[in-house]
Amino acid sequence: MNPAQLSFVILVLSGMAILLGFAAFGVQSLREREPRAARIALALAMIGPLIVALALLAPPLGRLLLLGILGAGATAAMVLFLWPIGRIAAGRETPTIRFDERDIMFARARLKPGTPQHAAYYALRPANRAVDDEIRKLPGLLAAHAKKAHPLHFATAAACFTVPAALREWVDGQIAGTAREFEPARITAYLKGLTRYFGARAVGVAELRPYHVYSHIGRGSGEYGAAIQLDHRYAIAFTVEMDYDMVGPAPAAVEMVETAKQYSEAAQIAVQLAALIRSLGYPARAHIDGNYRVIAPLVARDAGLGEIGRMGLVMTSDLGPRVRLGVVTTDLPLIPDAASPDTSVLDFCRICKKCAENCPSRSIPFDDRREIEGALRWQIDAVSCFRYWNVIGADCGRCLTVCPYSHPANLAHNGVRWAIRRSGFARRAALWLDDLFYGRNPAPRPAPGWTAAADR
Ligand code: SF4
Ligand code: SF4
Structure with a gap:
């Protein structure tokens, strides 16, 4: 030729x-x-x-x-x-304090004026009272008169939330008799496989650190304000996938259905796993929606499930932030995953800023990570985010739907994920292509067809 x-x-x-x-x-x-x-x-x-x-x-x-x-x-x-452009020198960022669960917005929103808990909290944090009172006057999550209210979707979400609520007292329990002996590698592999079989997308193990554990109870079982003692040695963290089509319309009532469903799935997995471990003779506690003793994103990160990105959520390698988390802590001897920082995610978040641009309440920072309580990170404005949720009645989720990491895990998108993990040039090219194909401010996607029956 x-x-x-x-x-x-x-x-x-x-x-x-x-x-x-x-x-x-x-x-x-x-x-x-x-x-x-x-x-x-x-x-x-x-x-x-x-x-x-x-x-x-x-x-x-x-x-x-x-x-x-x-x-x-x-x-x-x-x-x-x-070419190694965009390489970030990152250590494992670990907070130097333990966070108080009473300070999170969900705990603050539950405080009823006139109760001892209300009085105790605002005596402790008087600066939070005005803004919390203002939020309490808003329609609230799943409220019938909220901006995105939808009677059937909100009723569905509320029904899903009954599962973690019903499991609230089942997160912990009696340990059965004598501890059975297991080879740590073997029982770790079994529990990981079982967690996936139960419905998890990914699972990892971390050694439990003090900064993983809240300092005081803010909600869930136990006495409000009690100091938390959780001396388990290990944490099993897992993700459950949020359905791509259901989160597409965010912010919308239908996205709230998916959030509630996945909290329900995660709760069932965690409670079953913890019950199994207790039946083998070891202490175990499930950490589920509304009833955590640990900060799930920090545990998940240290278990190797992803990096904490600009929007404050765990960015997993295959689904980005389009997941919910569950955790089980235990003393059963396990083999922790060796989790080292994935600097490609941090670099991508540094240049991307798509979530910040699309956030309806402007709660996501545009600037670089800064040191907060000893750890370099991005910190969203939790107050303005939660205020917006209470206006629309749902958990928004716009940031996770526009995130370039949230595309479905298929050949094309997995190829891009592979490339951006290894090359700074690929990260910049991928961001440019994401803006080209999906838009810098993508329109919410239509809800799945079957949900239209709820509108008739
Ligand atoms: S949208 Fe961009 S900046 Fe925001 S979390 Fe996703 S990758 Fe990071
Ligand atoms: S959930 Fe909505 S309001 Fe909150 S940070 Fe994400 S985009 Fe902004």
Whole structure:
């Protein structure tokens, strides 16, 4: 084959690859209910081969020149792909204090004026009283007169929340007799497999550290304000996936249904796991919605499930922040996962800022991480975020739906995830492509078709 023939074959193959690649991505985007991405991909599926066809009409020398340019471009992209730009020197950031659960917005919102808990808290934190009183006057979560209220969806979400509420007293219990002996690696592998079998997406083990544990009880079982003693040695942390289609319309009532459902799933998994471990003769406590003794995102991060990103949620490697968390703490000897910081996520969050731009309450910071209680991190404005939730009646979730890490785990998006883990250039290119295909301020996606029956 002479060079002219070779250039002809390479160009034809390139044209076919462009056509098939973009067409497949376009079809996938339609299935993901991303019309903008589908339109762009299908346009590129036509334009790319058209350019190649025009090149085929050129004289052999022109074709060779075009191939040379394409080859040089591909080589430059590969070099940039390996270039270590955007490398962040990051240690494992660990807070130097234990957080008080009474300070979280959920705990503060439950305080009823005239109760001893209300009096005790605002004697402790008088500065929080005015803003909390203001939030208490808003419609509130799942309220019928909230801005995004939907009678059937809110009723569904409330029904899902009855599961973690009903399991509240089952998070802990009696230990059965004598502790059975297990080889730590074997029981760790079994429990991880079992957790996935129960419905978790990912699972990891961390050694329990003091900063994982709240200092005082703010809600759930136990006495409000009591100091927390939790001396378990290990924590099993897991994620459950939030359905891509259900979170797409956020902020919307239908997204709240998905949040409630996944808290319910996580609670069932954690309670079953803890009950099993207690039956083997070891203490174990499940940490579930409304009844935590630990800060689940910090435990999950240290168990190797992801990095804490700009929006303050755990960014998992395959689903980004589109997960909910569950934790079981125990003394059963386990093998912790070796979790080292994933600086690619921190670098991506540093340049991306899409969640901050799209947050309706402007609660997510635009600036770089800063040191808070001894740890370098981003801190969202929990008050303004929670205030917005109480206006709309749902948990918003706009930040997690626009996050480029939240796309479904399939071939195309997993390929991008793989690339951005290894290359600063790929991270910048991926962000540019995400803005191009999905928009810098993407419109909420339509709710799944079956939910329309709730509107009739
Ligand atoms: S939207 Fe961007 S900045 Fe925000 S958490 Fe996701 S990757 Fe990070
Ligand atoms: S949940 Fe909504 S209001 Fe809260 S930080 Fe995310 S986007 Fe902003």
